[in-house]
Amino acid sequence: MSATRSIVTGGGGAKTPRSRKKVEPIYYLFLFPAVILFTLAITVPGIIGIFFSFTDSIGIGEWEFIGFTNYIAAFSDPAILTSFLFTFGFALVTVILVNVIAFLLAVGLTAKIRFKMGLRAIFVIPMVVSGIIIAYVFAFLFQNSLPAAGSALGIPFLETSIIANPDLAWVGIVIVTAWQSIPGTLLIYIAGILSIPGDVYEAASIDGANKRQQLLRITLPLVAGYVVINVILGFKNYLNAYDIIIGLTNGGPGTSTRSIAMTIIRGFQTGDYAYQMATATLFFIITIIIAVLQLSVTRGRSNI
């Protein structure tokens, strides 16, 4: 809010000179390549895609307009509806889990502890490994190592692989996704916590606040902006979940872990172009609604 206000006042103050002076053409030059590329690679194909969602095209050959038929079919298609349900549920659970763990880790890693730097480096390692590799490694762990350990130790719960269980496979995907994305979130939290000036804590401890009160009353409110960033970025990433699911369960067992991105891409691979274009359009509209909601909820909460 204050940022917006300052821009407005700044603009008001400089009004007279700016309206007379021409804007430096160099600014347009900076923007030009990006705008052209974005238009060619994202906007134009996007509009073409939305156009084709109203046809029966399979990607090649002739096609006809069929109006909203694809959309009507999509709304009664359990494969699409459950993939939406799965993806949003998964994104919600993962975003909460990742942020809680990353925040607590960040608090720990910014405290005065030994081997701080070494520990930070270790915690960041998962970030540099590609998602598909992580997924294949964890698939092996879930399918072979854990069941072997389970039967050796006599823990019946571990003896069957959780990613072979249609009701629990999503838990495996949440675990692996969280494992991979906690470091990125953690780094942002560490930066946030380090940016809090030390004298605030000093003042708090003089006033008699204990560590827990400092955490809840000072650290948490002062990193609120970073929480917003992490939640928005994380949620966006998890809605696009693809590579980890491919490597871990490939949408299975059955159809229990098919994400929206997977459903759409499968459609393209199987000559179901127009139909999955309709799904993609629906997904686009829903994410826009979410983005607008997120913006309106977070606006004013932070200066980011």
Add this chain to the structure above:
Amino acid sequence: MSRRKTGALRAAAGALGLALVGAALTGCSSGGAETVHFTFNKREAITFMEQTVADYNASQSDYRVVMDTSGVDPISASFVRGNPPDIMLANYNHEVSRFVQRCVLEDLSETEPASRIRDDFQPLLDQFGTCPGRTTALPYSVMAASVIYNKTIFEENDLEVPTTWSELIEVGDTLKANDIVPFYGTFADAWTVNQGWFDYSVGGAIDVQSFYDKMAEQGTEVGPNSEVSFQKDFLEPIEKMQLLASEYTQPNAGSRAYDVGNVAFANGEAAMYMQGPWALSQIELTNPDLEIGTFPLPMTEDPADLKVRVNMDLVTMIPEEASNKEGAFDFLDYLFQPDIIQAYNESQLGFVPTEDGTAPDDPRVEGMIPYYDAGAFYQGPGILNPRAIPTENYAQALALGTNAENLLRTMDADWARIAFRQPAISSEEGN
């Protein structure tokens, strides 16, 4: 100064030369031989086909065949651009059949090879859709698949190859009583369930061909009250499959993948394995001495119902927009010369689809030859279902014990929904 100039000139000339070579490679080659673009991407057979192409190029001087192994997706893109290959040899499935359905391929019915192809394959090809009045895809290699079994384990336990469902259960019970796993399950890989367990069970029990013809006729009407439906016709075989999958496999079947299964079967960890002939070469890598046989999965009490699963592993197609059709037809004739088509299929354990072809001489596929020769075969429902139905995932869920009635009802609803939104295609499928 002048030296630098010549350097620049030379660089420019070099670039021009490269561009010319590139143009020559894509267009006509300089030697007078016209280039024929040939698409082929069956990974296991690329070395063999490279040799065939080299032999052809050496045998004549009019055409020079260039082989492209990049796969189906680039081919689709090349059709969209109006620049398709001149001749294709590809696995026949719903993706490739789009070219047939949309009539973008040459009619091959008048060619000499077409007259030699066995008649009973055309209905199988037509199940994927047709272009009325044209024969656009000629089968080149047919793969037959059925249950793979370990002959040594069968002999040690005095077991005969079962020919009825109750004999199969007896075999399974005997093996279990002797602490041998009857079937090795690799349910972690959904496709393995689809092409083996699901296809063999349904194909062994019902008439797949007429089932799908009727399904296509019914279109949006498919449901609990239609004449044929997944929930009615598939239920019994699927429940039998679920019995085999739950009672006659190793305990961790749900978390075992294809590669693990090949090694385990090669090491004698189970007596039977539901995989196609492609697994044979993988098993051979681990244990070259293993004695292997094949038999069709018995699903009824009548041995006359036994059938093997086939798929059109390779078909030949020539696009209408091919730039060098004469060359393509010439190479087509060459590929279908009896000794060449025979040698190719021999090398891949495939069956020759021509009248005069002979079956591969290999004990591992011996058990399927009588059924193939008699025309007792079917195409798997797993590949006949429209690709928009996630059949692989459904088959996996069924093998892991999902309620069959519910799932088959979902499949019926999926079918009706596709017929609703793509009426043109599903009616073409009925032709």
